[in-house]
Amino acid sequence: VTDRSPIFSFAARSSASRVPAGFRPPPRRVVVTGGAGFVGSHLVDRLLEQGDSVIVVDNFFTGRKENVAHHLRNPRFELLRHDVVEPILLEVDRIYHLACPASPVHYKYNPIKTIKTNVMGTLNMLGLAKRIGARFLLTSTSEVYGDPLEHPQKETYWGHVNPIGVRSCYDEGKRTAETLTMDYHRGGGVAVRIARIFNTYGPRMCLDDGRVVSNFVAQALRRQPMTVYGDGKQTRSFQYVSDLVAGLMALMESDHIGPFNLGNPGEFTMLELAEVVKQTIDPMSTIEFKPNTADDPHMRKPDITKAKQLLGWEPKVSLKEGLPLMVTDFRQRILDE
Numbered sequence: 661v662t663d664r665s666p667i668f669s670f671a672a673r674s675s676a677s678r679v680p681a682g683f684r685p686p687p688r689r690v691v692v693t694g695g696a697g698f699v700g701s702h703l704v705d706r707l708l709e710q711g712d713s714v715i716v717v718d719n720f721f722t723g724r725k726e727n728v729a730h731h732l733r734n735p736r737f738e739l740l741r742h743d744v745v746e747p748i749l750l751e752v753d754r755i756y757h758l759a760c761p762a763s764p765v766h767y768k769y770n771p772i773k774t775i776k777t778n779v780m781g782t783l784n785m786l787g788l789a790k791r792i793g794a795r796f797l798l799t800s801t802s803e804v805y806g807d808p809l810e811h812p813q814k815e816t817y818w819g820h821v822n823p824i825g826v827r828s829c830y831d832e833g834k835r836t837a838e839t840l841t842m843d844y845h846r847g848g849g850v851a852v853r854i855a856r857i858f859n860t861y862g863p864r865m866c867l868d869d870g871r872v873v874s875n876f877v878a879q880a881l882r883r884q885p886m887t888v889y890g891d892g893k894q895t896r897s898f899q900y901v902s903d904l905v906a907g908l909m910a911l912m913e914s915d916h917i918g919p920f921n922l923g924n925p926g927e928f929t930m931l932e933l934a935e936v937v938k939q940t941i942d943p944m945s946t947i948e949f950k951p952n953t954a955d956d957p958h959m960r961k962p963d964i965t966k967a968k969q970l971l972g973w974e975p976k977v978s979l980k981e982g983l984p985l986m987v988t989d990f991r992q993r994i995l996d997e
């Protein structure tokens with residue numbers, strides 16, 4: 661038996677796989693719905709890097725082909741233009757279900773479509789998971805806690821959500837998506853995972869999606885005033901996208917269903933965030949106050965004890981470290997406009 665024989669190399673691989681330091685999960689066939697979007701495209705990068713085959717399903721409502729264009733020649737990558745509101749037949753091992761607009765400006769643009777995406781889209785992906793025996797992960801949101809009366813928010817908190825407000829298509833849509841996920845698990849035997857994602861930022865966010873980090877960064881780079889809504893004392897906790905992707909992948913391959921909060925517990929007022937953006941981009945940046953939007957949560961900060969204990973996960977990138985990485989990407993895209 662020489663070094664090049666298949667038997668030898670199989671034996672070498674299987675003994676190597678018993679060594680935890682070099683361990684890599686076996687390659688899998690993975691669907692990422694919403695994979696041409698901000699978070700999805702970063703997840704796709706990591707999955708392909710670890711050897712998986714990836715099918716992106718996206719209707720390009722807020723996603724962009726450019727976000728995954730660097731994979732188009734990879735034989736392990738496929739890009740399908742498809743709306744998850746319609747059924748689809750695929751054969752895969754894992755389904756990361758991200759398809760849904762995430763910024764308030766985008767999800768309020770067509771609220772009926774948003775709730776259809778959350779309810780019918782999630783139902784279809786769960787039906788798919790049930791038929792093929794795939795493991796399903798839902799990207800839910802901290803918005804399921806609404807304008808929270810408990811601070812910081814633990815997964816046990818049931819939330820404080822307006823069912824008839826302008827944000828309800830998203831908040832209540834995601835709450836229903838969580839319900840569907842648990843019902844397919846209990847009733848249909850589907851292996852499921854639920855992540856509740858807190859505000860996340862990084863390269864490839866839409867320049868004008870109206871979210872606070874993308875707004876402030878784009879405004880400071882264009883030498884426009886940063887628009888602070890309300891008194892600017894409301895708080896959010898900002899997570900860098902690579903930390904989120906690590907958390908989603910750890911959750912998918914763990915033995916735990918969740919829900920798990922995935923977020924960075926560092927909490928900032930919008931005025932403090934404006935100050936960090938100013939220090940990072942331009943000390944001459946100014947701010948301008950604007951009226952706040954309806955039903956805006958006053959504060960938000962994840963309690964991540966559960967993810968730390970059960971997934972061994974916690975964020976590594978602080979706002980001061982992560983922001984410059986996003987600024988480099990935004991600066992280039994604003995120059996290209």
Ligand code: NAD
Binds near residue numbers: 760761763857
């Ligand atoms: P995004 O808007 O960049 O990505 C969403 C993707 O889904 C886009 O590519 C869009 O084209 C696609 N999509 C939307 N509706 C679809 C449909 N009906 N059929 C097929 N594709 C569709 O947003 P993101 O920030 O990358 O968010 C990804 C997921 O994470 C979303 O489910 C969102 O609710 C969740 N999440 C994100 C954050 C955050 O701060 N980024 C926070 C909480 C939850």
Ligand code: UDP
Binds near residue numbers: 749
């Ligand atoms: N579905 C899908 N792909 C599949 C299997 C199911 O898109 O491979 C859709 C199906 O069209 C249905 C939904 O998922 O709208 C729920 O499917 P399920 O089998 O749970 O329910 P049923 O079809 O019995 O209503």
Ligand code: UDP
Binds near residue numbers: 859872889892953957
């Ligand atoms: N916000 C702001 N200026 C902006 C955009 C948003 O002050 O240009 C505020 C918004 O009112 C909210 C917070 O920033 O209190 C976070 O808003 P975002 O839309 O980013 O996410 P949300 O957590 O509300 O989904």
